[in-house]
Amino acid sequence: MYTAMALERRLKGDPNVQVTLVSKENYLVFQPMLPEVISGSIGILDTIAPIRRLCPKTNLTTRTVENIDLKNRTVTVSSGFRPRPYHLEYDHLVIALGNVTSFACQSGLEEHALPFKYLGDALVLRNHIIHALEEADIEDDAQFRQALLTFVVAGGGFSGVEAVAEINDFVRSAARSFRKLQVSDIRVILLHAGPLILPELPESLARFAQERLQRRGIEVRLNTRLAGATADYALLSNGERIPAKTVVATVPSAANPMVAALPCKKERGRIVVTDTLEVPDYPGVWALGDCAAVPDVTTGQSCPPTAQHAIRQGRRCGENIVAALRGEPAKPFVFKALGKMGALGHHSAVAEILGVKLSGYLAWVVWRGIYLMKLPGFDRKIRVASDWILDLLLKPDIVQLKTGAATGVGREHFEADEVIFNQGNRGDRLYIIVDGEVEMVREEPGRGQVVLARLGAGECFGEMALVNDAPRMAQARSHTAVNVLTVDRAAFGALFANLPPLRGLFQQLIEQRQRAGTAAAAPAAGPVDPAP
Numbered sequence: 104m105y106t107a108m109a110l111e112r113r114l115k116g117d118p119n120v121q122v123t124l125v126s127k128e129n130y131l132v133f134q135p136m137l138p139e140v141i142s143g144s145i146g147i148l149d150t151i152a153p154i155r156r157l158c159p160k161t162n163l164t165t166r167t168v169e170n171i172d173l174k175n176r177t178v179t180v181s182s183g184f185r186p187r188p189y190h191l192e193y194d195h196l197v198i199a200l201g202n203v204t205s206f207a208c209q210s211g212l213e214e215h216a217l218p219f220k221y222l223g224d225a226l227v228l229r230n231h232i233i234h235a236l237e238e239a240d241i242e243d244d245a246q247f248r249q250a251l252l253t254f255v256v257a258g259g260g261f262s263g264v265e266a267v268a269e270i271n272d273f274v275r276s277a278a279r280s281f282r283k284l285q286v287s288d289i290r291v292i293l294l295h296a297g298p299l300i301l302p303e304l305p306e307s308l309a310r311f312a313q314e315r316l317q318r319r320g321i322e323v324r325l326n327t328r329l330a331g332a333t334a335d336y337a338l339l340s341n342g343e344r345i346p347a348k349t350v351v352a353t354v355p356s357a358a359n360p361m362v363a364a365l366p367c368k369k370e371r372g373r374i375v376v377t378d379t380l381e382v383p384d385y386p387g388v389w390a391l392g393d394c395a396a397v398p399d400v401t402t403g404q405s406c407p408p409t410a411q412h413a414i415r416q417g418r419r420c421g422e423n424i425v426a427a428l429r430g431e432p433a434k435p436f437v438f439k440a441l442g443k444m445g446a447l448g449h450h451s452a453v454a455e456i457l458g459v460k461l462s463g464y465l466a467w468v469v470w471r472g473i474y475l476m477k478l479p480g481f482d483r484k485i486r487v488a489s490d491w492i493l494d495l496l497l498k499p500d501i502v503q504l505k506t507g508a509a510t511g512v513g514r515e516h517f518e519a520d521e522v523i524f525n526q527g528n529r530g531d532r533l534y535i536i537v538d539g540e541v542e543m544v545r546e547e548p549g550r551g552q553v554v555l556a557r558l559g560a561g562e563c564f565g566e567m568a569l570v571n572d573a574p575r576m577a578q579a580r581s582h583t584a585v586n587v588l589t590v591d592r593a594a595f596g597a598l599f600a601n602l603p604p605l606r607g608l609f610q611q612l613i614e615q616r617q618r619a620g621t622a623a624a625a626p627a628a629g630p631v632d633p634a635p
């Protein structure tokens with residue numbers, strides 16, 4: 104967007120040049136303010152700026168880039184309401200796709216950890232937290248209630264620290280509006296792989312930040328990574344399990360798949376560019392921001408993935424493209440980082456600006472002032488400033504937005520020896536095993552637990568309670584670590600009612616399992632064969 108803005112400014116409506124910006128969203132997210140969306144101290148829409156208003160002379164294509172063909176100089180974008188192919192040809196191409204959240208290779212994170220990068224993530228997290236508080240207020244099982252009131256955030260960098268500080272302030276303050284919640288029952292935990300949080304900052308500021316968080320009740324676990332998650336707990340690198348229904352992971356990011364697929368040279372997944380932001384060997388192709396390894400002349404390394412660099416690279420790229428169109432030489436990108444700032448919640452922050460270290464209230468005032476100035480769009484500045492004033496006077500908003508049912512097929516992960524559902528539970532979904540093994544176990548009077556079956560990949564379980572609308576007849580327990588697909592009650596009901604072959608298949612399966620269950624329940628019988 105900053106490249107498009109620079110092109111508009113420099114080209115002054117030149118009719119010979121067309122600028123097209125392809126973006127999944129028709130808005131720019133001002134990420135530094137994203138943590139405040141969690142607590143609701145800034146309105147959801149106030150941290151984002153509509154691209155059309157900021158780049159009125161640019162053709163905005165609100166679609167997803169699906170392919171970049173550097174050889175034939177075309178970009179293919181996804182289809183919209185009409186499923187027709189849509190290709191864009193270019194003379195100059197700027198690749199600024201950022202990076203993506205990736206939970207690959209960490210068991211259960213994809214299914215159970217909440218990412219924190221996009222506006223949608225902040226909104227989902229906020230709603231999830233309020234949901235957990237609502238559930239805790241009516242939960243009578245003390246252990247389960249504690250899991251609902253435990254919030255784990257992984258990653259002690261800026262995003263993690265700012266997110267955990269906002270979550271902590273929000274849950275402690277919101278809990279006062281719930282009749283049965285005690286603020287003292289709330290646990291907020293920050294996991295950090297290193298010996299001190301905020302390693303990007305000078306040690307004294309990082310220490311200040313760490314102590315501030317701890318003083319406000321956040322448990323900071325150092326030298327500890329999040330190794331995995333299930334629906335019920337966070338699994339730590341030291342093997343410990345923290346029962347928690349909210350696990351947030353801010354750490355992992357990976358190359359955007361569009362970038363990974365490009366044939367050009369990369370350095371740790373980022374496109375290698377010259378100091379003028381051009382991609383070597385591909386004339387007319389430029390790359391910048393988080394997805395590019397831009398040489399930093401001030402440090403001799405690649406520029407760090409920060410907004411302050413990306414924005415300036417965007418402007419420089421626009422200027423260089425205009426220079427190329429006019430046959431002038433491109434200028435190198437030269438920028439010395441101005442500093443770093445991190446909000447710690449509760450009117451406190453840490454900042455290092457042009458070598459000056461600030462902490463506490465003054466740093467917080469500077470933090471707010473600078474980011475307000477940087478927020479694109481005058482109307483957004485007014486909205487955020489009024490949000491901040493109102494936030495000082497009013498209680499936090501605890502409205503949970505339900506944006507339509509998230510239904511259908513989901514995924515879940517269980518470590519070995521976990522209860523997936525219990526005998527007597529309500530049948531709420533069907534499970535299909537992707538990998539791993541699950542045991543069906545029934546409590547028999549006088550015989551204790553009887554293993555009815557051991558199921559493996561490609562088999563399903565949980566259908567009986569759904570079809571018969573009856574409580575679960577057995578407990579399902581993971582025998583090994585297991586990944587499953589889940590089909591919720593509504594989706595299963597619709598398929599079962601309207602797809603006769605599927606109905607027949609499940610009826611047959613149920614009869615077969617009932618026979619096997621009866622045999623296993625007979626005193627003389629041992630465990631039955633796997634896969635009934």
Ligand SMILES: Cc1cc2nc3c(=O)[nH]c(=O)nc-3n(C[C@H](O)[C@H](O)[C@H](O)COP(=O)(O)OP(=O)(O)OC[C@H]3O[C@@H](n4cnc5c(N)ncnc54)[C@H](O)[C@@H]3O)c2cc1C
Nearest residue numbers: 126127134135167168200201220392393408409410411413
């Ligand atoms: C929570 C959080 C807080 C942060 N706070 C700060 C801070 O305080 N200070 C700071 O300097 N930096 C901060 N950063 C880092 C900063 O946001 C990034 O460095 C910066 O946004 C990088 O800009 P970019 O344009 O390279 O990528 P992005 O801002 O990620 O933009 C990439 C864009 O491309 C779009 N896109 C991706 N794939 C496709 C596709 N296939 N088709 C179409 N569009 C696509 C994305 O939707 C996105 O809009 C923060 C980051 C996060 C996550």
